[in-house]
Amino acid sequence: METFDNLMRYGSISLLFWLAVLICRDFRCHVRGKLGVALALSQIVYLVSTKVDPIIGGFSFGAMLIPLCFPGTAFAWLFCLSQFDDHFNMKRWHWGVVAAQFATGFVTMVGLIGGQGEITSVGFATSKLITLATLIHLVLIIWQGRQDDLMESRCVFRRMFVTAVVVLSVAILVAETFLVDRGFDELLLVVQSSAFFIITFFVLWRISGPDGIDLFVFSDPAVSEPPTVVPVEDKHDLDALRRVITDKAFLEQGLTIAGLADQLRMPEHRLRRLINQQLGFRNFSDFLNHHRVSVAQERLADCAERHVPVLTIAMDLGYGSLGPFNRAFKERTGQTPSEYRRQFLSDLEMAS
Structure with missing residues:
Protein backbone atom coordinates (compact mmCIF):
# COMPACT_ATOMS: atom_id res chain seq x y z
CA MET A 1 0.00 0.00 0.00
CA GLU A 2 2.88 2.33 0.73
CA THR A 3 4.29 1.71 -2.77
CA PHE A 4 0.97 2.67 -4.33
CA ASP A 5 0.78 5.76 -2.13
CA ASN A 6 4.28 6.83 -3.19
CA LEU A 7 3.35 6.31 -6.83
CA MET A 8 0.20 8.43 -6.54
CA ARG A 9 1.75 11.05 -4.25
CA TYR A 10 4.89 11.75 -6.22
CA GLY A 11 2.91 11.45 -9.43
CA SER A 12 0.53 14.12 -8.10
CA ILE A 13 3.44 16.35 -7.11
CA SER A 14 4.92 16.03 -10.61
CA LEU A 15 1.57 16.79 -12.26
CA LEU A 16 0.95 19.76 -9.96
CA PHE A 17 4.40 21.15 -10.70
CA TRP A 18 3.85 20.78 -14.44
CA LEU A 19 0.40 22.37 -14.09
CA ALA A 20 1.95 25.36 -12.27
CA VAL A 21 4.56 25.70 -15.04
CA LEU A 22 1.91 25.65 -17.79
CA ILE A 23 -0.32 28.15 -16.01
CA CYS A 24 2.62 30.43 -15.27
CA ARG A 25 3.73 30.27 -18.90
CA ASP A 26 0.33 31.00 -20.47
CA PHE A 27 -1.82 32.79 -17.88
CA ARG A 28 0.52 34.47 -15.37
CA CYS A 29 -0.88 37.95 -16.18
CA HIS A 30 -4.43 37.01 -15.20
CA VAL A 31 -5.78 36.78 -11.66
CA ARG A 32 -7.12 33.27 -12.26
CA GLY A 33 -3.72 32.18 -13.48
CA LYS A 34 -2.02 33.54 -10.36
CA LEU A 35 -4.57 31.80 -8.16
CA GLY A 36 -4.06 28.57 -10.11
CA VAL A 37 -0.29 28.69 -9.56
CA ALA A 38 -0.72 29.49 -5.85
CA LEU A 39 -3.18 26.60 -5.49
CA ALA A 40 -0.91 24.11 -7.27
CA LEU A 41 2.17 25.07 -5.23
CA SER A 42 0.29 25.00 -1.92
CA GLN A 43 -1.01 21.51 -2.70
CA ILE A 44 2.53 20.34 -3.49
CA VAL A 45 3.63 21.54 -0.06
CA TYR A 46 0.62 19.81 1.55
CA LEU A 47 1.35 16.49 -0.16
CA VAL A 48 5.01 16.66 0.92
CA SER A 49 4.31 17.70 4.51
CA THR A 50 1.70 15.00 5.14
CA LYS A 51 4.08 12.25 4.05
CA VAL A 52 7.66 13.35 4.65
CA ASP A 53 9.07 14.91 7.82
CA PRO A 54 12.76 15.67 7.18
CA ILE A 55 14.68 15.92 10.46
CA ILE A 56 18.11 17.54 10.36
CA GLY A 57 20.11 17.94 13.56
CA GLY A 58 17.07 16.92 15.59
CA PHE A 59 14.98 19.73 14.09
CA SER A 60 11.74 18.94 12.24
CA PHE A 61 11.69 20.81 8.94
CA GLY A 62 8.30 19.28 8.14
CA ALA A 63 6.73 21.54 10.74
CA MET A 64 8.21 24.57 8.95
CA LEU A 65 6.05 23.74 5.92
CA ILE A 66 2.78 23.94 7.85
CA PRO A 67 2.19 27.73 7.45
CA LEU A 68 2.54 27.23 3.67
CA CYS A 69 0.02 24.36 3.66
CA PHE A 70 -2.87 26.02 5.43
CA PRO A 71 -3.58 28.77 2.85
CA GLY A 72 -4.13 26.02 0.26
CA THR A 73 -7.81 25.72 1.15
CA ALA A 74 -8.20 29.49 0.77
CA PHE A 75 -6.55 29.42 -2.68
CA ALA A 76 -8.83 26.53 -3.70
CA TRP A 77 -11.85 28.54 -2.56
CA LEU A 78 -10.71 31.65 -4.44
CA PHE A 79 -9.88 29.76 -7.62
CA CYS A 80 -13.33 28.14 -7.59
CA LEU A 81 -15.00 31.51 -6.96
CA SER A 82 -13.13 33.01 -9.91
CA GLN A 83 -14.54 30.29 -12.16
CA PHE A 84 -18.09 31.45 -11.43
CA ASP A 85 -17.46 35.18 -11.85
CA ASP A 86 -16.26 36.48 -15.22
CA HIS A 87 -15.28 39.76 -13.54
CA PHE A 88 -13.54 38.28 -10.50
CA ASN A 89 -10.89 40.38 -8.76
CA MET A 90 -9.18 39.88 -5.42
CA LYS A 91 -10.62 42.04 -2.65
CA ARG A 92 -9.18 42.90 0.74
CA TRP A 93 -11.38 40.42 2.58
CA HIS A 94 -10.20 37.67 0.21
CA TRP A 95 -6.62 38.42 1.17
CA GLY A 96 -7.78 38.51 4.79
CA VAL A 97 -8.93 34.88 4.58
CA VAL A 98 -5.60 33.83 3.05
CA ALA A 99 -3.73 35.71 5.80
CA ALA A 100 -5.92 34.15 8.48
CA GLN A 101 -5.13 30.65 7.21
CA PHE A 102 -1.42 31.45 7.10
CA ALA A 103 -1.65 32.78 10.69
CA THR A 104 -3.37 29.61 11.93
CA GLY A 105 -0.66 27.58 10.21
CA PHE A 106 2.03 29.64 11.94
CA VAL A 107 0.33 29.15 15.33
CA THR A 108 0.13 25.40 14.68
CA MET A 109 3.81 25.30 13.72
CA VAL A 110 4.81 27.11 16.90
CA GLY A 111 2.77 24.66 18.96
CA LEU A 112 4.32 21.62 17.27
CA ILE A 113 7.91 22.87 17.55
CA GLY A 114 7.42 23.89 21.17
CA GLY A 115 5.57 20.72 22.10
CA GLN A 116 2.55 22.74 23.23
CA GLY A 117 -0.45 20.62 22.33
CA GLU A 118 -3.03 23.22 23.33
CA ILE A 119 -1.63 25.82 20.93
CA THR A 120 -1.47 23.22 18.15
CA SER A 121 -5.10 22.26 18.75
CA VAL A 122 -6.20 25.90 18.63
CA GLY A 123 -4.39 26.40 15.32
CA PHE A 124 -5.90 23.28 13.74
CA ALA A 125 -9.40 24.02 15.03
CA THR A 126 -9.37 27.62 13.82
CA SER A 127 -8.13 26.57 10.38
CA LYS A 128 -10.87 23.95 10.11
CA LEU A 129 -13.54 26.51 11.00
CA ILE A 130 -12.23 28.91 8.33
CA THR A 131 -12.13 26.08 5.78
CA LEU A 132 -15.68 25.04 6.63
CA ALA A 133 -16.90 28.64 6.29
CA THR A 134 -15.26 29.03 2.87
CA LEU A 135 -16.77 25.75 1.67
CA ILE A 136 -20.25 26.82 2.76
CA HIS A 137 -19.77 30.17 1.03
CA LEU A 138 -18.57 28.43 -2.14
CA VAL A 139 -21.55 26.07 -2.22
CA LEU A 140 -23.95 29.01 -1.80
CA ILE A 141 -22.29 30.91 -4.67
CA ILE A 142 -22.47 27.84 -6.91
CA TRP A 143 -26.12 27.29 -6.06
CA GLN A 144 -27.03 30.91 -6.80
CA GLY A 145 -25.24 30.94 -10.15
CA ARG A 146 -25.89 27.34 -11.19
CA GLN A 147 -28.00 28.34 -14.22
CA ASP A 148 -25.96 31.36 -15.29
CA ASP A 149 -23.17 29.91 -17.44
CA LEU A 150 -24.13 29.70 -21.13
CA MET A 151 -21.10 27.63 -22.22
CA GLU A 152 -22.04 24.01 -21.67
CA SER A 153 -18.55 22.49 -21.75
CA ARG A 154 -17.20 25.07 -19.30
CA CYS A 155 -20.27 24.67 -17.10
CA VAL A 156 -19.86 20.89 -16.87
CA PHE A 157 -16.16 21.15 -16.05
CA ARG A 158 -16.71 23.81 -13.41
CA ARG A 159 -19.33 21.73 -11.63
CA MET A 160 -17.19 18.60 -11.70
CA PHE A 161 -14.05 20.44 -10.55
CA VAL A 162 -15.74 22.37 -7.75
CA THR A 163 -17.63 19.28 -6.59
CA ALA A 164 -14.33 17.39 -6.43
CA VAL A 165 -12.69 20.23 -4.47
CA VAL A 166 -15.57 20.42 -2.00
CA VAL A 167 -15.75 16.63 -1.51
CA LEU A 168 -11.97 16.35 -1.06
CA SER A 169 -11.88 19.28 1.39
CA VAL A 170 -14.72 17.84 3.47
CA ALA A 171 -13.08 14.41 3.42
CA ILE A 172 -9.78 15.89 4.65
CA LEU A 173 -11.59 17.79 7.41
CA VAL A 174 -13.41 14.65 8.56
CA ALA A 175 -10.30 12.46 8.33
CA GLU A 176 -8.06 14.89 10.24
CA THR A 177 -10.71 15.32 12.93
CA PHE A 178 -11.94 11.77 13.49
CA LEU A 179 -9.69 9.20 11.78
CA VAL A 180 -6.05 10.24 12.26
CA ASP A 181 -4.12 8.06 14.76
CA ARG A 182 -6.92 5.51 14.88
CA GLY A 183 -5.40 2.83 12.68
CA PHE A 184 -6.50 4.28 9.35
CA ASP A 185 -3.46 6.44 8.60
CA GLU A 186 -1.98 4.26 5.85
CA LEU A 187 -5.31 3.94 4.05
CA LEU A 188 -6.00 7.68 4.41
CA LEU A 189 -2.66 8.56 2.82
CA VAL A 190 -3.45 6.35 -0.19
CA VAL A 191 -6.92 7.84 -0.62
CA GLN A 192 -5.53 11.36 -0.24
CA SER A 193 -2.76 10.95 -2.82
CA SER A 194 -5.08 9.17 -5.27
CA ALA A 195 -7.69 11.92 -5.04
CA PHE A 196 -5.08 14.62 -5.71
CA PHE A 197 -3.72 12.64 -8.68
CA ILE A 198 -7.16 12.23 -10.27
CA ILE A 199 -8.16 15.90 -9.83
CA THR A 200 -4.82 17.23 -11.10
CA PHE A 201 -4.85 14.90 -14.10
CA PHE A 202 -8.40 16.04 -14.88
CA VAL A 203 -7.42 19.73 -14.78
CA LEU A 204 -4.36 19.13 -16.97
CA TRP A 205 -6.49 17.23 -19.46
CA ARG A 206 -9.00 20.06 -19.52
CA ILE A 207 -6.59 22.97 -20.03
CA SER A 208 -4.83 21.01 -22.78
CA GLY A 209 -8.06 21.05 -24.81
CA PRO A 210 -9.23 23.76 -27.23
CA ASP A 211 -11.39 25.43 -24.55
CA GLY A 212 -8.78 25.36 -21.79
CA ILE A 213 -8.27 29.12 -21.92
CA ASP A 214 -11.79 29.59 -20.53
CA LEU A 215 -10.57 28.44 -17.11
CA PHE A 216 -8.15 31.35 -16.82
CA VAL A 217 -9.01 34.10 -19.29
CA PHE A 218 -12.35 35.66 -20.05
CA SER A 219 -12.93 38.42 -22.57
CA ASP A 220 -13.46 41.91 -21.18
CA PRO A 221 -16.22 42.76 -21.55
CA ALA A 222 -17.55 39.19 -21.46
CA VAL A 223 -19.04 39.46 -24.94
CA SER A 224 -17.40 37.91 -27.98
CA GLU A 225 -18.04 38.73 -31.61
CA PRO A 226 -21.24 37.04 -32.86
CA PRO A 227 -21.08 35.20 -36.18
CA THR A 228 -21.77 37.21 -39.33
CA VAL A 229 -23.89 34.45 -40.87
CA VAL A 230 -26.92 33.18 -38.93
CA PRO A 231 -28.03 29.61 -39.68
Whole structure:
Protein backbone atom coordinates (compact mmCIF):
# COMPACT_ATOMS: atom_id res chain seq x y z
CA MET A 1 0.00 0.00 0.00
CA GLU A 2 2.88 2.33 0.73
CA THR A 3 4.29 1.71 -2.77
CA PHE A 4 0.97 2.67 -4.33
CA ASP A 5 0.78 5.76 -2.13
CA ASN A 6 4.28 6.83 -3.19
CA LEU A 7 3.35 6.31 -6.83
CA MET A 8 0.20 8.43 -6.54
CA ARG A 9 1.75 11.05 -4.25
CA TYR A 10 4.89 11.75 -6.22
CA GLY A 11 2.91 11.45 -9.43
CA SER A 12 0.53 14.12 -8.10
CA ILE A 13 3.44 16.35 -7.11
CA SER A 14 4.92 16.03 -10.61
CA LEU A 15 1.57 16.79 -12.26
CA LEU A 16 0.95 19.76 -9.96
CA PHE A 17 4.40 21.15 -10.70
CA TRP A 18 3.85 20.78 -14.44
CA LEU A 19 0.40 22.37 -14.09
CA ALA A 20 1.95 25.36 -12.27
CA VAL A 21 4.56 25.70 -15.04
CA LEU A 22 1.91 25.65 -17.79
CA ILE A 23 -0.32 28.15 -16.01
CA CYS A 24 2.62 30.43 -15.27
CA ARG A 25 3.73 30.27 -18.90
CA ASP A 26 0.33 31.00 -20.47
CA PHE A 27 -1.82 32.79 -17.88
CA ARG A 28 0.52 34.47 -15.37
CA CYS A 29 -0.88 37.95 -16.18
CA HIS A 30 -4.43 37.01 -15.20
CA VAL A 31 -5.78 36.78 -11.66
CA ARG A 32 -7.12 33.27 -12.26
CA GLY A 33 -3.72 32.18 -13.48
CA LYS A 34 -2.02 33.54 -10.36
CA LEU A 35 -4.57 31.80 -8.16
CA GLY A 36 -4.06 28.57 -10.11
CA VAL A 37 -0.29 28.69 -9.56
CA ALA A 38 -0.72 29.49 -5.85
CA LEU A 39 -3.18 26.60 -5.49
CA ALA A 40 -0.91 24.11 -7.27
CA LEU A 41 2.17 25.07 -5.23
CA SER A 42 0.29 25.00 -1.92
CA GLN A 43 -1.01 21.51 -2.70
CA ILE A 44 2.53 20.34 -3.49
CA VAL A 45 3.63 21.54 -0.06
CA TYR A 46 0.62 19.81 1.55
CA LEU A 47 1.35 16.49 -0.16
CA VAL A 48 5.01 16.66 0.92
CA SER A 49 4.31 17.70 4.51
CA THR A 50 1.70 15.00 5.14
CA LYS A 51 4.08 12.25 4.05
CA VAL A 52 7.66 13.35 4.65
CA ASP A 53 9.07 14.91 7.82
CA PRO A 54 12.76 15.67 7.18
CA ILE A 55 14.68 15.92 10.46
CA ILE A 56 18.11 17.54 10.36
CA GLY A 57 20.11 17.94 13.56
CA GLY A 58 17.07 16.92 15.59
CA PHE A 59 14.98 19.73 14.09
CA SER A 60 11.74 18.94 12.24
CA PHE A 61 11.69 20.81 8.94
CA GLY A 62 8.30 19.28 8.14
CA ALA A 63 6.73 21.54 10.74
CA MET A 64 8.21 24.57 8.95
CA LEU A 65 6.05 23.74 5.92
CA ILE A 66 2.78 23.94 7.85
CA PRO A 67 2.19 27.73 7.45
CA LEU A 68 2.54 27.23 3.67
CA CYS A 69 0.02 24.36 3.66
CA PHE A 70 -2.87 26.02 5.43
CA PRO A 71 -3.58 28.77 2.85
CA GLY A 72 -4.13 26.02 0.26
CA THR A 73 -7.81 25.72 1.15
CA ALA A 74 -8.20 29.49 0.77
CA PHE A 75 -6.55 29.42 -2.68
CA ALA A 76 -8.83 26.53 -3.70
CA TRP A 77 -11.85 28.54 -2.56
CA LEU A 78 -10.71 31.65 -4.44
CA PHE A 79 -9.88 29.76 -7.62
CA CYS A 80 -13.33 28.14 -7.59
CA LEU A 81 -15.00 31.51 -6.96
CA SER A 82 -13.13 33.01 -9.91
CA GLN A 83 -14.54 30.29 -12.16
CA PHE A 84 -18.09 31.45 -11.43
CA ASP A 85 -17.46 35.18 -11.85
CA ASP A 86 -16.26 36.48 -15.22
CA HIS A 87 -15.28 39.76 -13.54
CA PHE A 88 -13.54 38.28 -10.50
CA ASN A 89 -10.89 40.38 -8.76
CA MET A 90 -9.18 39.88 -5.42
CA LYS A 91 -10.62 42.04 -2.65
CA ARG A 92 -9.18 42.90 0.74
CA TRP A 93 -11.38 40.42 2.58
CA HIS A 94 -10.20 37.67 0.21
CA TRP A 95 -6.62 38.42 1.17
CA GLY A 96 -7.78 38.51 4.79
CA VAL A 97 -8.93 34.88 4.58
CA VAL A 98 -5.60 33.83 3.05
CA ALA A 99 -3.73 35.71 5.80
CA ALA A 100 -5.92 34.15 8.48
CA GLN A 101 -5.13 30.65 7.21
CA PHE A 102 -1.42 31.45 7.10
CA ALA A 103 -1.65 32.78 10.69
CA THR A 104 -3.37 29.61 11.93
CA GLY A 105 -0.66 27.58 10.21
CA PHE A 106 2.03 29.64 11.94
CA VAL A 107 0.33 29.15 15.33
CA THR A 108 0.13 25.40 14.68
CA MET A 109 3.81 25.30 13.72
CA VAL A 110 4.81 27.11 16.90
CA GLY A 111 2.77 24.66 18.96
CA LEU A 112 4.32 21.62 17.27
CA ILE A 113 7.91 22.87 17.55
CA GLY A 114 7.42 23.89 21.17
CA GLY A 115 5.57 20.72 22.10
CA GLN A 116 2.55 22.74 23.23
CA GLY A 117 -0.45 20.62 22.33
CA GLU A 118 -3.03 23.22 23.33
CA ILE A 119 -1.63 25.82 20.93
CA THR A 120 -1.47 23.22 18.15
CA SER A 121 -5.10 22.26 18.75
CA VAL A 122 -6.20 25.90 18.63
CA GLY A 123 -4.39 26.40 15.32
CA PHE A 124 -5.90 23.28 13.74
CA ALA A 125 -9.40 24.02 15.03
CA THR A 126 -9.37 27.62 13.82
CA SER A 127 -8.13 26.57 10.38
CA LYS A 128 -10.87 23.95 10.11
CA LEU A 129 -13.54 26.51 11.00
CA ILE A 130 -12.23 28.91 8.33
CA THR A 131 -12.13 26.08 5.78
CA LEU A 132 -15.68 25.04 6.63
CA ALA A 133 -16.90 28.64 6.29
CA THR A 134 -15.26 29.03 2.87
CA LEU A 135 -16.77 25.75 1.67
CA ILE A 136 -20.25 26.82 2.76
CA HIS A 137 -19.77 30.17 1.03
CA LEU A 138 -18.57 28.43 -2.14
CA VAL A 139 -21.55 26.07 -2.22
CA LEU A 140 -23.95 29.01 -1.80
CA ILE A 141 -22.29 30.91 -4.67
CA ILE A 142 -22.47 27.84 -6.91
CA TRP A 143 -26.12 27.29 -6.06
CA GLN A 144 -27.03 30.91 -6.80
CA GLY A 145 -25.24 30.94 -10.15
CA ARG A 146 -25.89 27.34 -11.19
CA GLN A 147 -28.00 28.34 -14.22
CA ASP A 148 -25.96 31.36 -15.29
CA ASP A 149 -23.17 29.91 -17.44
CA LEU A 150 -24.13 29.70 -21.13
CA MET A 151 -21.10 27.63 -22.22
CA GLU A 152 -22.04 24.01 -21.67
CA SER A 153 -18.55 22.49 -21.75
CA ARG A 154 -17.20 25.07 -19.30
CA CYS A 155 -20.27 24.67 -17.10
CA VAL A 156 -19.86 20.89 -16.87
CA PHE A 157 -16.16 21.15 -16.05
CA ARG A 158 -16.71 23.81 -13.41
CA ARG A 159 -19.33 21.73 -11.63
CA MET A 160 -17.19 18.60 -11.70
CA PHE A 161 -14.05 20.44 -10.55
CA VAL A 162 -15.74 22.37 -7.75
CA THR A 163 -17.63 19.28 -6.59
CA ALA A 164 -14.33 17.39 -6.43
CA VAL A 165 -12.69 20.23 -4.47
CA VAL A 166 -15.57 20.42 -2.00
CA VAL A 167 -15.75 16.63 -1.51
CA LEU A 168 -11.97 16.35 -1.06
CA SER A 169 -11.88 19.28 1.39
CA VAL A 170 -14.72 17.84 3.47
CA ALA A 171 -13.08 14.41 3.42
CA ILE A 172 -9.78 15.89 4.65
CA LEU A 173 -11.59 17.79 7.41
CA VAL A 174 -13.41 14.65 8.56
CA ALA A 175 -10.30 12.46 8.33
CA GLU A 176 -8.06 14.89 10.24
CA THR A 177 -10.71 15.32 12.93
CA PHE A 178 -11.94 11.77 13.49
CA LEU A 179 -9.69 9.20 11.78
CA VAL A 180 -6.05 10.24 12.26
CA ASP A 181 -4.12 8.06 14.76
CA ARG A 182 -6.92 5.51 14.88
CA GLY A 183 -5.40 2.83 12.68
CA PHE A 184 -6.50 4.28 9.35
CA ASP A 185 -3.46 6.44 8.60
CA GLU A 186 -1.98 4.26 5.85
CA LEU A 187 -5.31 3.94 4.05
CA LEU A 188 -6.00 7.68 4.41
CA LEU A 189 -2.66 8.56 2.82
CA VAL A 190 -3.45 6.35 -0.19
CA VAL A 191 -6.92 7.84 -0.62
CA GLN A 192 -5.53 11.36 -0.24
CA SER A 193 -2.76 10.95 -2.82
CA SER A 194 -5.08 9.17 -5.27
CA ALA A 195 -7.69 11.92 -5.04
CA PHE A 196 -5.08 14.62 -5.71
CA PHE A 197 -3.72 12.64 -8.68
CA ILE A 198 -7.16 12.23 -10.27
CA ILE A 199 -8.16 15.90 -9.83
CA THR A 200 -4.82 17.23 -11.10
CA PHE A 201 -4.85 14.90 -14.10
CA PHE A 202 -8.40 16.04 -14.88
CA VAL A 203 -7.42 19.73 -14.78
CA LEU A 204 -4.36 19.13 -16.97
CA TRP A 205 -6.49 17.23 -19.46
CA ARG A 206 -9.00 20.06 -19.52
CA ILE A 207 -6.59 22.97 -20.03
CA SER A 208 -4.83 21.01 -22.78
CA GLY A 209 -8.06 21.05 -24.81
CA PRO A 210 -9.23 23.76 -27.23
CA ASP A 211 -11.39 25.43 -24.55
CA GLY A 212 -8.78 25.36 -21.79
CA ILE A 213 -8.27 29.12 -21.92
CA ASP A 214 -11.79 29.59 -20.53
CA LEU A 215 -10.57 28.44 -17.11
CA PHE A 216 -8.15 31.35 -16.82
CA VAL A 217 -9.01 34.10 -19.29
CA PHE A 218 -12.35 35.66 -20.05
CA SER A 219 -12.93 38.42 -22.57
CA ASP A 220 -13.46 41.91 -21.18
CA PRO A 221 -16.22 42.76 -21.55
CA ALA A 222 -17.55 39.19 -21.46
CA VAL A 223 -19.04 39.46 -24.94
CA SER A 224 -17.40 37.91 -27.98
CA GLU A 225 -18.04 38.73 -31.61
CA PRO A 226 -21.24 37.04 -32.86
CA PRO A 227 -21.08 35.20 -36.18
CA THR A 228 -21.77 37.21 -39.33
CA VAL A 229 -23.89 34.45 -40.87
CA VAL A 230 -26.92 33.18 -38.93
CA PRO A 231 -28.03 29.61 -39.68
CA VAL A 232 -31.53 29.38 -41.15
CA GLU A 233 -32.78 27.29 -38.23
CA ASP A 234 -31.75 30.06 -35.79
CA LYS A 235 -33.07 33.06 -37.70
CA HIS A 236 -36.68 33.03 -36.47
CA ASP A 237 -35.68 32.29 -32.86
CA LEU A 238 -33.10 35.06 -32.98
CA ASP A 239 -35.70 37.51 -34.34
CA ALA A 240 -38.02 36.57 -31.48
CA LEU A 241 -35.24 37.12 -28.94
CA ARG A 242 -34.41 40.52 -30.42
CA ARG A 243 -38.07 41.54 -30.21
CA VAL A 244 -38.02 40.66 -26.52
CA ILE A 245 -34.89 42.82 -26.12
CA THR A 246 -36.55 45.70 -28.00
CA ASP A 247 -39.62 45.41 -25.74
CA LYS A 248 -37.25 45.58 -22.71
CA ALA A 249 -38.52 42.33 -21.20
CA PHE A 250 -35.03 41.99 -19.67
CA LEU A 251 -36.02 44.62 -17.08
CA GLU A 252 -38.17 42.11 -15.19
CA GLN A 253 -36.83 41.73 -11.67
CA GLY A 254 -35.50 38.27 -10.88
CA LEU A 255 -35.56 37.22 -14.54
CA THR A 256 -33.91 33.85 -15.12
CA ILE A 257 -32.98 32.13 -18.33
CA ALA A 258 -35.76 29.63 -17.66
CA GLY A 259 -38.25 32.50 -17.32
CA LEU A 260 -37.06 34.09 -20.57
CA ALA A 261 -37.31 30.73 -22.33
CA ASP A 262 -40.93 30.46 -21.15
CA GLN A 263 -41.69 33.94 -22.54
CA LEU A 264 -40.26 32.91 -25.89
CA ARG A 265 -41.84 29.44 -25.77
CA MET A 266 -38.43 28.04 -26.55
CA PRO A 267 -36.49 25.15 -24.98
CA GLU A 268 -34.03 26.51 -22.42
CA HIS A 269 -31.04 24.66 -23.93
CA ARG A 270 -31.77 26.27 -27.30
CA LEU A 271 -32.01 29.74 -25.77
CA ARG A 272 -28.68 29.21 -24.00
CA ARG A 273 -27.00 28.26 -27.26
CA LEU A 274 -28.64 31.18 -29.07
CA ILE A 275 -27.48 33.82 -26.57
CA ASN A 276 -23.98 32.34 -26.45
CA GLN A 277 -23.32 31.51 -30.10
CA GLN A 278 -25.41 34.13 -31.90
CA LEU A 279 -25.22 37.11 -29.52
CA GLY A 280 -21.75 36.33 -28.14
CA PHE A 281 -22.52 36.28 -24.40
CA ARG A 282 -20.83 33.73 -22.16
CA ASN A 283 -22.98 34.35 -19.12
CA PHE A 284 -26.70 35.10 -18.69
CA SER A 285 -25.99 37.80 -16.10
CA ASP A 286 -23.71 39.53 -18.60
CA PHE A 287 -26.50 39.38 -21.17
CA LEU A 288 -28.92 41.05 -18.74
CA ASN A 289 -26.41 43.58 -17.41
CA HIS A 290 -25.29 44.55 -20.92
CA HIS A 291 -28.79 45.63 -21.90
CA ARG A 292 -29.77 47.02 -18.51
CA VAL A 293 -26.68 49.21 -18.31
CA SER A 294 -27.41 50.55 -21.81
CA VAL A 295 -30.86 51.64 -20.64
CA ALA A 296 -29.34 53.06 -17.44
CA GLN A 297 -26.93 55.20 -19.46
CA GLU A 298 -29.84 56.64 -21.43
CA ARG A 299 -31.76 57.50 -18.27
CA LEU A 300 -28.78 58.92 -16.41
CA ALA A 301 -28.01 61.15 -19.39
CA ASP A 302 -31.58 62.43 -19.54
CA CYS A 303 -31.84 65.95 -18.06
CA ALA A 304 -35.53 65.38 -17.35
CA GLU A 305 -34.55 62.56 -14.96
CA ARG A 306 -31.60 64.29 -13.31
CA HIS A 307 -33.36 64.34 -9.93
CA VAL A 308 -34.54 60.71 -10.06
CA PRO A 309 -32.59 58.76 -7.40
CA VAL A 310 -30.11 56.21 -8.71
CA LEU A 311 -31.80 53.58 -6.51
CA THR A 312 -35.10 54.20 -8.28
CA ILE A 313 -33.46 53.70 -11.66
CA ALA A 314 -31.78 50.51 -10.40
CA MET A 315 -35.11 49.10 -9.22
CA ASP A 316 -36.80 50.07 -12.50
CA LEU A 317 -34.09 48.16 -14.38
CA GLY A 318 -34.72 44.93 -12.51
CA TYR A 319 -32.04 45.11 -9.81
CA GLY A 320 -33.07 44.13 -6.31
CA SER A 321 -30.69 46.61 -4.65
CA LEU A 322 -28.19 49.35 -5.43
CA GLY A 323 -25.01 47.29 -4.91
CA PRO A 324 -25.37 44.89 -7.88
CA PHE A 325 -26.40 47.79 -10.13
CA ASN A 326 -23.36 49.86 -9.15
CA ARG A 327 -21.01 46.90 -9.73
CA ALA A 328 -22.51 46.02 -13.11
CA PHE A 329 -22.47 49.66 -14.24
CA LYS A 330 -18.87 50.28 -13.17
CA GLU A 331 -17.63 47.04 -14.76
CA ARG A 332 -18.96 48.24 -18.11
CA THR A 333 -18.34 51.99 -18.00
CA GLY A 334 -15.51 52.44 -15.51
CA GLN A 335 -17.69 54.82 -13.46
CA THR A 336 -20.40 54.54 -10.87
CA PRO A 337 -23.89 55.64 -11.99
CA SER A 338 -23.60 58.85 -9.94
CA GLU A 339 -20.20 59.68 -11.45
CA TYR A 340 -21.51 58.98 -14.95
CA ARG A 341 -24.52 61.26 -14.44
CA ARG A 342 -22.41 64.03 -12.92
CA GLN A 343 -19.88 63.96 -15.73
CA PHE A 344 -22.52 63.84 -18.47
CA LEU A 345 -24.49 66.77 -17.05
CA SER A 346 -21.26 68.73 -16.51
CA ASP A 347 -20.17 68.12 -20.12
CA LEU A 348 -23.64 69.10 -21.33
CA GLU A 349 -23.52 72.36 -19.39
CA MET A 350 -20.05 73.21 -20.72
CA ALA A 351 -21.19 72.48 -24.29
CA SER A 352 -24.11 74.88 -23.92
